[in-house]
Amino acid sequence: MAGGWWDRNVVPRLIRCACAAPGIMDLRAKVVPQARGAVFELGCGGGLNQRFYDTQSVTSFAGLDPSPMGLEQARGEAARKGWQADLREGLGEAIPFEDARFDTAVCTYTLCSVHQPERVLAELARVLKPGGTLLFLEHGAAPDAGVAKWQGRIEPLWTRMMGGCHLTRPVTSSVARAGFAVSPQGQGYMAKTPRFAGWMEWGAAVRPG
Incomplete structure (x- = not known):
């Protein structure tokens, strides 16, 4: 059942529904408004974070997502917000932007499903300016x-059904191992969520430079 048609047509809808739960949106509202300057969002598909960006603080917005359906939703959100957004299809292991381009990178509920988390975190560090900030909010x-x-x-069945999402990946420690100076902002089990899928961690991490 998983793969192919399922991943293209069903998984984006499942993820958008799950990741728009009230408790998760409350956490997004804590993390995303901290973004400043030139902002890059990894896993921008669905556009769920866009409502939380402060347009007085964000000077430009770009994003990357592997899902055409998710990108279509994100572009719709950008049109409703009324701002310009450079949203591209691609993978976090090869972010198509130059070195030291962004002041802030935002990564929410994305590291669980990338193929190579270490490579993705290295790419996020690469596209951030020295002293730039990675804002993260993940389950793990x-x-x-x-x-x-x-x-x-x-996890084996969950990963197949949920577009490659993993349950057992460490969050904050992985960001720290990638060379970021991490300031944890919160962690805990999400209320009204099965505990196997409900452990959340969020914070800000600065690229040394």
């Missing part, structure tokens, strides 16, 4: 052994 590996055990059991 739970700290509790019992929950982590269930994450490992469920």
Whole structure:
């Protein structure tokens, strides 16, 4: 069932629905408005973050997503917001923008599904200016052994059904290992969400330079 038609037509709708849950939107509202200057959003498909950007603080907006359907939704959100947006199709392992282009990078609920998280984080560091900030909000590996055990059991089927989404990837520690100076801003289980999918971490991470 997974792959091909399912990934192109069903997964974007599932993800948009799941990632627009009220609790998740509340977390987006905490993280995204911190963006400043020239902004790049990885995983911009669906356009769910766009309502939270402060247009008085953002001087330009660009994004990348592998889903044509997701990009169509994001472009619709940009039109409703009334701002110019350079939104491109592609993968985070090869971001099609030059070095040191952006002041802020935003990554929400995306590192769980990329093919090579370490490579993606290296690319995010590359396109940020020295001293630029990566704002992240992700779900991932739970700290509790019992929950982590269930994450490992469920992950193979979950990954197939949810467009490559993983449950067991570490979040904040991965960002720190990529060379960012991390300032955690919060973590915890999302209310009214199964604990195997509900562990969230968010924060700001500065590219040294």
